[in-house]
Structure formats: structure tokens, C-alpha cells
Amino acid sequence: MTINNKFSSKGWTAARLGSLNGNTYVITGATSGTGFEATRLFLSRGAKVLMLNRNAEKSAAVIERLKQEFGQDADVSFIKMDLAVLDSVRQAAAEVLEKVSRIDALICNGAIAQVPRLELTVDGFESQLGVNYFGDFLLCGLLFERIEQSGGHIVVVSSLAYKRGLRRIQFEDLNFEKNYSAWNAYSQSKLALMMFAYELQRRVQTFGKNAQVFVCHPGASRTNLQNSFGMRDRVVWAILKWVVAQPAEKGAWSQVMCATEEGLKQEALYGPTKRGEMVGPVGENNLDPVALDREAAARLWKISEEKTGFRWSL
Numbered sequence: 301m302t303i304n305n306k307f308s309s310k311g312w313t314a315a316r317l318g319s320l321n322g323n324t325y326v327i328t329g330a331t332s333g334t335g336f337e338a339t340r341l342f343l344s345r346g347a348k349v350l351m352l353n354r355n356a357e358k359s360a361a362v363i364e365r366l367k368q369e370f371g372q373d374a375d376v377s378f379i380k381m382d383l384a385v386l387d388s389v390r391q392a393a394a395e396v397l398e399k400v401s402r403i404d405a406l407i408c409n410g411a412i413a414q415v416p417r418l419e420l421t422v423d424g425f426e427s428q429l430g431v432n433y434f435g436d437f438l439l440c441g442l443l444f445e446r447i448e449q450s451g452g453h454i455v456v457v458s459s460l461a462y463k464r465g466l467r468r469i470q471f472e473d474l475n476f477e478k479n480y481s482a483w484n485a486y487s488q489s490k491l492a493l494m495m496f497a498y499e500l501q502r503r504v505q506t507f508g509k510n511a512q513v514f515v516c517h518p519g520a521s522r523t524n525l526q527n528s529f530g531m532r533d534r535v536v537w538a539i540l541k542w543v544v545a546q547p548a549e550k551g552a553w554s555q556v557m558c559a560t561e562e563g564l565k566q567e568a569l570y571g572p573t574k575r576g577e578m579v580g581p582v583g584e585n586n587l588d589p590v591a592l593d594r595e596a597a598a599r600l601w602k603i604s605e606e607k608t609g610f611r612w613s614l
């Protein structure tokens with residue numbers, strides 16, 4: 301089904317961005333790929349960007365590169381945060397709250413994909429579920445009040461993988477200890493992230509909170525995501541990405557759109573709209589109802605509060 305693009309046939313483009321002077325964006329995983337390109341776009345319009353990255357060396361190099369492009373006064377900095385470690389997320393969130401008085405958008409972009417073997421995080425989560433979901437669940441919770449005070453947005457960056465794999469949360473074995481597959485575990489992590497975001501939208505509405513939550517994906521984009529793949533998939537994607545994928549900057553548009561546009565539709569997915577929603581004009585995608593399963597979302601929320609030790613007030 302084709303959905304009419306509210307931003308005309310070219311879809312949303314960076315040309316829609318006006319001045320972002322005075323705005324603050326907090327983004328995870330900005331050392332490369334779409335997170336880096338989103339950061340460039342925010343800085344190009346005068347915003348302040350606080351990156352939450354796991355690698356200090358890469359972050360320093362990225363900041364230098366950005367300052368070369370946008371000048372020494374470009375307001376870009378980073379806080380070290382490893383999404384795979386809940387203590388690191390708690391520490392980073394505390395530093396964010398000290399460092400910025402407003403958050404116009406938190407963009408949950410950082411992730412790993414298709415990890416070839418079952419690996420557990422220090423907190424005992426399957427690695428993709430830990431990095432791509434539990435870390436974000438906790439981070440969003442810890443920063444929510446500041447985002448709400450700022451009338452800000454939460455943007456989660458998902459993947460079309462959410463509707464592939466098992467197409468459900470494997471509650472009986474969240475870690476895939478009995479049936480691990482790189483693809484199924486990645487798909488589950490992105491489905492969990494979306495279920496969380498739509499549940500958060502509903503709770504924000506119920507409690508009348510001053511925040512907006514949006515879900516997007518970058519389609520197929522030329523980034524470093526394959527670094528976490530197994531060797532065979534890494535080689536295949538390294539070649540394939542030059543055939544089927546779009547530049548990382550275009551992959552960043554959907555998240556920048558969700559961070560900066562007001563009044564986008566709820567319970568929607570935003571991303572490229574052509575060639576199986578992998579490339580092309582950015583707009584609203586077809587949303588598989590699997591992500592809107594309210595019973596599963598409520599169950600997942602409860603489990604996530606228990607596993608992260610964080611209770612939302614919503």
C-alpha cells in the first residue's frame with residue numbers, strides 16, 4: 301500500500317531544516333553512519349549536539365572532524381556511554397542531566413546488528429537485546445523528565461528487521477539460549493524497541509505529558525553497521541551495500557525529521573519509501589501491526605522495568 305507523502309513527492313529532505321539555534325540534541329552512536337550524519341545536520345543549522353558514544357578515541361576524532369567542518373565554535377561534545385552496560389547508561393544519563401538544561405530530542409540511534417554468536421552483556425542480556433533495547437529503555441527513562449520539561453522528542457531508530465525473524469518477543473527465552481540466530485535476535489531487539497516506543501506514546505498521551513515519541517529507520521544505508529556481523533555476512537554486505545543502499549546522510553534524514561518536525565502521526569513508522577522502503581524519499585511507511593501488539597508491549601515494559609531496575613512514573 302502506498303501512503304501519501306505529506307512532504308510532497310521528494311519526501312522530507314534536509315532542505316526543510318531551518319535554524320536550530322538554541323536547540324540541544326542528544327544522540328547515541330554518533331561516531332559513524334547515520335548518527336554521525338544526523339549530528340552534522342544538526343550542527344549545520346547551529347544546534348548543540350551531545351553525543352553518547354562508547355569509544356572515547358573515535359569520539360575525539362569525530363569532534364575534531366566536525367570542528368574542522370563547522371568551525372571551532374561548533375557546539376559538539378560527547379559523554380562516554382556503553383549501551384551494553386546498564387551502569388554506564390546510568391552514569392552517562394547523570395552526566396547529561398548535569399551538562400544540558402534542555403533536550404529538544406533524544407535520538408536512540410546506536411546499535412549493533414547480526415552478532416554471529418550468542419553473547420551476553422555484563423547484565424546478562426543477549427547482546428543485541430541489551431544494546432539495541434534495554435540500554436535505550438533505561439536511557440529514555442532516566443532522561444524523560446528533562447525531555448518533557450523541554451517539550452522534546454524521543455526518536456527511536458529501528459529497522460525493517462522488526463517484521464522479519466520470529467515476529468514476536470520470545471518471552472519464554474528472551475536471550476535465545478536454546479535457538480540463537482543472529483537475524484532473529486536482531487529482529488527481536490528492533491521489535492522490542494518499537495513496542496516500547498509505541499507503548500511510551502500511549503502512556504505519554506494518557507498522562508498528558510509534553511513530549512513526542514517517534515519511530516523511524518534508515519532503510520538500507522552505507523554505514524559501518526556490518527562491523528558487528530559475522531565474517532560471511534560482513535563480506536556480502538560490504539559488496540551489496542554499494543548496489544542496494546543509499547548514502548548514510550540520506551539514511552539520517554528520517555531521524556532528523558522525527559527530531560525536528562512537530563505533529564507527526566503517532567503509531568507510525570518513518571523511513572525511505574521506495575524499493576521495499578529501503579531507499580528514496582522519506583515519509584510514512586507501512587507499519588506491520590506486529591509492532592502494535594499492546595499485550596506484548598505491556599508485558600515487555602514490566603519485564604524491562606524489572607531487568608533494568610528502573611520504574612517509569614508513567
Ligand SMILES: NC(=O)c1ccc[n+]([C@@H]2O[C@H](COP(=O)([O-])OP(=O)(O)OC[C@H]3O[C@@H](n4cnc5c(N)ncnc54)[C@H](OP(=O)(O)O)[C@@H]3O)[C@@H](O)[C@H]2O)c1
Pocket residue numbers: 328329330331332333334335352353354355358381382383384408409410411412413431457458459460517518519520521522523524525526527545551
Ligand atoms: N545501515 C543500515 O542499512 C541500517 C538498516 C536498518 C537499521 N539501521 C539502524 O540504524 C542505526 C544506525 O546504525 P548505522 O547503520 O549508522 O551503523 P554504524 O555506522 O555502525 O553506527 C552505529 C553506532 O552505534 C554505536 N554503538 C554500537 N554499539 C554501541 C554500544 N554498546 N554503546 C554505544 N554505542 C554503540 C557505534 O559505535 P562504535 O563506533 O563504537 O562501534 C556507532 O556509533 C542503528 O540503530 C541500526 O540498527 C541501519
